[in-house]
Each structure stands twice: as structure tokens, then as C-alpha cells.
Amino acid sequence: MRPPIGALCWAIPEGFIPRSSTGKARTPRSHETARILNAADRDAHVEIMVLFIDRDPVGPYRVTVPAGRSRHVRLDDLDDPRPIPRDTDFATLITSDVPIVVQHTRLDSRREALVLPSTIPHAGAG
Amino acid sequence: MRPPIGALCWAIPEGFIPRSSTGKARTPRSHETARILNAADRDAHVEIMVLFIDRDPVGPYRVTVPAGRSRHVRLDDLDDPRPIPRDTDFATLITSDVPIVVQHTRLDSRREALVLPSTIPHAGAG
Amino acid sequence: MRPPIGALCWAIPEGFIPRSSTGKARTPRSHETARILNAADRDAHVEIMVLFIDRDPVGPYRVTVPAGRSRHVRLDDLDDPRPIPRDTDFATLITSDVPIVVQHTRLDSRREALVLPSTIPHAGAG
Amino acid sequence: MRPPIGALCWAIPEGFIPRSSTGKARTPRSHETARILNAADRDAHVEIMVLFIDRDPVGPYRVTVPAGRSRHVRLDDLDDPRPIPRDTDFATLITSDVPIVVQHTRLDSRREALVLPSTIPHAGAG
Numbered sequence: 001m002r003p004p005i006g007a008l009c010w011a012i013p014e015g016f017i018p019r020s021s022t023g024k025a026r027t028p029r030s031h032e033t034a035r036i037l038n039a040a041d042r043d044a045h046v047e048i049m050v051l052f053i054d055r056d057p058v059g060p061y062r063v064t065v066p067a068g069r070s071r072h073v074r075l076d077d078l079d080d081p082r083p084i085p086r087d088t089d090f091a092t093l094i095t096s097d098v099p100i101v102v103q104h105t106r107l108d109s110r111r112e113a114l115v116l117p118s119t120i121p122h123a124g125a126g
Numbered sequence: 127m128r129p130p131i132g133a134l135c136w137a138i139p140e141g142f143i144p145r146s147s148t149g150k151a152r153t154p155r156s157h158e159t160a161r162i163l164n165a166a167d168r169d170a171h172v173e174i175m176v177l178f179i180d181r182d183p184v185g186p187y188r189v190t191v192p193a194g195r196s197r198h199v200r201l202d203d204l205d206d207p208r209p210i211p212r213d214t215d216f217a218t219l220i221t222s223d224v225p226i227v228v229q230h231t232r233l234d235s236r237r238e239a240l241v242l243p244s245t246i247p248h249a250g251a252g
Numbered sequence: 253m254r255p256p257i258g259a260l261c262w263a264i265p266e267g268f269i270p271r272s273s274t275g276k277a278r279t280p281r282s283h284e285t286a287r288i289l290n291a292a293d294r295d296a297h298v299e300i301m302v303l304f305i306d307r308d309p310v311g312p313y314r315v316t317v318p319a320g321r322s323r324h325v326r327l328d329d330l331d332d333p334r335p336i337p338r339d340t341d342f343a344t345l346i347t348s349d350v351p352i353v354v355q356h357t358r359l360d361s362r363r364e365a366l367v368l369p370s371t372i373p374h375a376g377a378g
Numbered sequence: 379m380r381p382p383i384g385a386l387c388w389a390i391p392e393g394f395i396p397r398s399s400t401g402k403a404r405t406p407r408s409h410e411t412a413r414i415l416n417a418a419d420r421d422a423h424v425e426i427m428v429l430f431i432d433r434d435p436v437g438p439y440r441v442t443v444p445a446g447r448s449r450h451v452r453l454d455d456l457d458d459p460r461p462i463p464r465d466t467d468f469a470t471l472i473t474s475d476v477p478i479v480v481q482h483t484r485l486d487s488r489r490e491a492l493v494l495p496s497t498i499p500h501a502g503a504g
Contacts, residue, residue, distance in 0.1 A: 005135050005219070006248065009383050013413035013448060013481035035139035037177060037217040051415060051448045070139060070177045070217035091415040091448035091479075093383070101217075101248045103139035120248050122384065122479045122498050131261050131345070132374065161265035163303060163343040196265060196303045196343035227343075227374045229265035246374050257387050257471070258500065287391035289429060289469040322391060322429045322469035353469075353500045355391035372500050 005039050006099030007123035014106070015050070015090040017076050032075045034094060037101040038065040044098035048073070050084055051091040058082065065100060094121075131165050132225030133249035140232070141176070141216040143202050158201045160220060163227040164191040170224035174199070176210055177217040184208065191226060220247075257291050258351030259375035266358070267302070267342040269328050284327045286346060289353040290317040296350035300325070302336055303343040310334065317352060346373075383417050384477030385501035392484070393428070393468040395454050410453045412472060415479040416443040422476035426451070428462055429469040436460065443478060472499075 015032060038044040044067075047060035061078045065071045075084055075092070084090060094102055104121050143158060164170040170193075173186035187204045191197045201210055201218070210216060220228055230247050267284060290296040296319075299312035313330045317323045327336055327344070336342060346354055356373050393410060416422040422445075425438035439456045443449045453462055453470070462468060472480055482499050 005137050011383050011415050011417060011479040013415040013479050014483060035215075035217070037137050037139040037219075039137060039177070039219055051417070051446060053448055053450070057446055068177060068183055070179055070215065072179070072215055089413075089448065089450050091413070093415075093417055101137040101139050103247075105140060120246065120498065122501065123248065131263050161341075161343070163263050163265040163345075165263060165303070165345055194303060194309055196305055196341065198305070198341055227263040227265050231266060246372065249374065257389050287467075287469070289389050289391040289471075291389060291429070291471055320429060320435055322431055322467065324431070324467050353389040353391050355499075357392060372498065375500065 006037070006096075006101045008096055008099060010094040010100075010102040010121045010123055012092040012094070012102075012104045012121040014104075015075070015084075015092055016088070016106075017084060017086050019086040031106075033105045034073045034075065034092065035070065035103040035105065036063075036065050036073060036094075037070045037103075038067060038098060039101070040098045041067050042098060043067055044096045044100050046094060046096045046100065048078070049093040049095075051093065053089055057093075058084070065096075132163070132227040134222055134225060136220040136226075136228040136247045136249055138218040138220070138228075138230045138247045140230075141201070141210075141218055142214070142232075143210060143212050145212040157232075159231045160199045160201065160218065161196065161229040161231065162189075162191050162199060162220075163196045163229075164193060164224060165227070166224045167193050168224060169193055170222045170226050172220060172222045172226065174204070175219040175221075177219065179215055183219075184210070191222075258289070258348075258353040260348055260351060262346040262352075262354040262373045262375055264344040264346070264354075264356045264373040266356075267327065267336075267344055268340070268358075269336060269338050271338040283358075285357045286325045286327065286344065287322065287355040287357065288315075288317050288325060288346075289322045289355075290319060290350060291353070292350045293319050294350060295319055296348045296352050298346060298348045298352065300330070301345040301347075303345065305341055309345075310336070317348075384415070384474075384479040386474055386477060388472040388478075388480040388499045388501055390470040390472070390480075390482045390499040392482075393453065393462075393470055394466070394484075395462060395464050397464040409484075411483045412451045412453065412470065413448065413481040413483065414441075414443050414451060414472075415448045415481075416445060416476060417479070418476045419445050420476060421445055422474045422478050424472060424474045424478065426456070427471040427473075429471065431467055436462070443474075 044065045046063045049057050049059035051057045102121050170191040172189045175183050175185040177183045228247050296317040298315045301309050301311040303309045354373050422443040424441045427435050427437040429435045480499050
């Protein structure tokens with residue numbers, strides 16, 4: 001009933017989790033989120049690899065997005081195999097065994113005015 | 127005369143309508159808008175499904191975009207079959223019987239500085 | 253020498269030129285810009301159609317982007333066949349006889365904090 | 379092991395490096411960055427051409443992105459064959475001998491509120 005939409009691989013070249021933040025509560029803290037939509041009728045097993053400028057990639061981090069569900073993965077919550085280092089530029093590669101759609105949101109509360117760019121990443125073959 | 131452009135299916139992984147807002151009038155209130163362009167020469171019958179993290183999808187919400195027209199659908203105005211819950215993350219699947227182009231705009235006036243990201247969502251098969 | 257890149261048709265569902273603005277000089281005034289890149293080795297003859305919610309399309313507005321050049325078209329400067337109405341939602345269809353790449357920028361200076369979303373529009377067939 | 383993802387050519391129609399800036403340190407200074415992800419298993423040799431409105435293109439600027447690495451190229455750091463002129467609109471064409479993924483970030487600190495649009499540019503043939 002739901003149309004097949006999405007891709008099996010997504011790339012987000014921009015990534016940065018600052019250490020400091022003006023917000024006190026969880027919500028306005030600086031963070032990056034990968035919002036993953038699974039419109040298919042079976043669960044998506046998703047793997048996230050983190051690439052850096054001057055060291056080997058880290059991962060995969062594994063998350064499952066149930067069929068017909070959306071999941072918002074905060075990258076600063078990932079800790080297995082290890083937390084993503086703060087104050088360090090990184091890039092993200094997201095692969096799945098079922099077509100998914102990914103949106104990338106970055107919120108930076110280091111200055112008073114929130115900056116919340118929202119981007120549809122680059123999608124690889126379907 | 128107008129070129130065929132667009133896709134039959136669009137996905138917006140990010141969605142969130144906050145309950146509170148600093149704006150008083152309708153225009154600056156917090157809202158999300160799906161701007162739908164129908165460049166074809168016949169009307170587009172559009173269906174919007176809303177997906178969640180931990181509950182079943184809701185919809186479809188139905189809107190018609192006339193031929194050669196653009197329509198801006200404010201998601202907080204949708205109420206049939208029921209309003210989209212506030213303060214809840216959701217994702218949006220938009221399908222049409224005619225190729226359309228969708229742009230997603232989010233305005234959040236909870237803080238003083240407006241944040242208005244604008245995104246072209248992921249397009250499925252043509 | 254330069255690679256063929258771009259599309260013959262682009263669609264920007266979002267468009268709005270506000271009447272008021274806090275900026276006094278030309279640069280910070282509220283405006284929308286279609287930035288057009290012509291990486292080909294011959295001039296691109298570009299036509300811009302403006303679509304509305306409740307009236308017939310207006311256009312085409314015609315601009316030429318020379319080979320190997322970039323041109324930034326401010327939509328509030330277009331006046332032939334007639335200026336785009338202010339305080340009115342519109343959408344934009346851009347077609348060309350040579351592949352071009354379009355980026356859409358919106359600057360709104362009605363509030364103190366500038367909001368400058370920047371979007372790659374939806375590209376039609378190559 | 380890593381999926382092939384990306385394109386051999388990318389286009390960014392928007393480019394502008396302002397001369398003035400409120401930030402004093404390097405990080406918050408006004409700048410544009412092309413974030414380049416190389417998910418392939420061999421180095422990517424990247425060439426950047428800069429196009430203008432009313433003069434001939436400048437370049438190529440050459441950078442290497444190692445296999446499995448991400449590199450953030452600040453356009454105001456490029457100086458060979460010559461620095462990109464300030465206060466001048468330009469566009470960017472990025473080509474590579476290996477598929478890469480590019481994200482474009484613009485930070486403008488001329489006003490107090492930071493504006494940081496982030497865009498996935500237009501990708502040419504794979």
C-alpha cells in the first residue's frame with residue numbers, strides 16, 4: 001500500500017558535535033540528528049559508519065527502524081562501539097537492508113540564536 | 127507547454143509542530159508547510175500519510191492541487207481524519223497521481239530568532 | 253573541458269517577496285535569488301515561469317546565462333512582462349536550452365535575525 | 379566493504395566570501411566550506427573550478443581526499459593559483475576521479491545571528 005521510496009545508502013559529509021552549549025535541558029542542547037523514515041513493510045536494519053579527516057572510520061553503529069515507522073537518531077547518543085568524539089569534524093555513511101529516507105538536522109546552541117539547518121543527504125543507488 | 131517535472135512520491139523524515147509559540151498572529155506562529163507545485167496540465171490528487179516513532183501511521187489526508195497551480199499546505203491545519211499531534215516527532219509521505227514538486231518549510235518561533243529551514247525532500251520514482 | 257552538469261528544468265515550490273524590510277540598503281533588503289550556473293560551453297537561454305495558488309501563471313521572464321558563467325537573478329528585479337506581486341506566495345519553474353544548475357536563496361530581513369535558507373531545487377530530466 | 383556512493387561532478391551555484399566579519403578567532407569568521415566525503419577505497423583527486431558572473435573561470439584548485447576519509451575545504455584558504463576574490467559572487471564546480479559526496483556550508487558572521495545554511499549541491503553523472 002505504501003510506495004517503495006528511499007535508498008539503501010546515504011552520505012552526510014558534515015558532522016560536528018560541539019562540547020559546549022548554552023542550553024541546559026536536553027532538547028536545546030547542541031546535537032545532530034539523523035531522522036530515518038522506513039516506509040517499507042519490513043524492518044530496516046541500519047548501520048552508521050563515521051569517517052574522519054585524519055583517522056580510521058569508526059563503526060558500525062546499529063539501529064533498527066521498524067516497518068512504517070520513523071526514528072530520530074541523535075548522533076551524540078551513540079556509544080557502541082564508542083561515543084563520537086566532540087569538537088571533531090566527521091562525516092556519516094548510513095546503509096540499510098531496506099530502502100530508507102534520511103534527513104539530517106544540526107542544532108547548535110553555542111550562540112543565542114539557534115541555527116538549525118536541515119538537509120536531505122546524498123542518496124546512493126536505490 | 128510546461129515541461130513534465132516532479133515525482134509521484136515524496137518523503138519528509140522531519141516533522142514537529144510545537145505547542146507553544148512567541149508569535150501571536152497566524153503568520154509567525156510555529157508551523158510546518160508542504161509547498162506543492164503542480165506544473166502538469168491536470169489536477170493532482172495528493173495524499174499525505176503521517177508516520178510516527180511508536181504508533182501506527184495516520185491518514186491519508188487529501189488535498190487537490192489544480193493544474194498549473196502551487197499550493198501551500200500547512201500541516202497544522204490538517205484535521206481530517208484528525209489533527210497531527212503537537213510536540214510529537216513525525217515523518218511525512220506524500221503521494222500523487224500526477225508528478226508534483228514538494229518543498230518543506232519549518233518555522234519555529236519559540237525563540238526570538240526565527241529558524242526557517244527549507245528543504246527539497248527526497249523524491250521517489252518519477 | 254568542463255563536464256556536462258545540470259538539468260533543463262528546475263522547480264522551486266517556495267516563493268514569497270515581503271513588502272516590508274528592516275534593511276535600508278539594497279543588499280540586506282528582503283529578496284529571493286535564483287543563482288544559475290552554466291558550466292556548458294554555449295550560452296543558456298533561460299525562461300522563468302511564476303505559478304500562483306489562485307491565478308494563472310505569469311511569464312516567461314527571460315534571462316541569458318553566458319557559457320562558463322554564473323548569474324544571480326533577483327526575483328524582485330524581474331519586471332517584464334510585469335513585477336512579481338509582493339506579499340503573495342508563488343512557485344517558480346525554470347527551463348533552459350542548455351543544462352544549468354540552479355540554487356535558490358531566500359533572505360528575509362523583516363525580523364532582526366537574518367534568515368537565509370539556501371536550497372538546491374528539484375531538477376527535472378537532464 | 380563500503381558501498382560506492384557519490385558522483386564525479388558537483389556544482390554549487392552560490393558562493394560569496396565577505397571581507398568583514400564580527401568574529402575575531404578563526405572558527406567564527408565568515409567562510410564557505412566544501413565538505414568532501416570519499417567513501418571509496420582509493421584516494422580522490424579533486425579539482426575545483428570557480429566561475430564568475432563577468433570574468434573567466436579561475437582554477438583548477440587541487441585537493442586530495444584520502445580513501446575512507448572526509449575533508450573540509452575552506453574556500454577562503456585556497457590560494458593556488460590565486461585567492462578567490464572577496465565580496466564577489468561566484469559559483470563552484472567540483473570534479474573528482476573517484477565518486478565523492480559534497481556538502482556546502484556557508485557561515486556569515488557579519489550580523490550577530492549566525493546564518494549557517496547547509497546544502498547538498500547538485501550531483502552530476504555518477
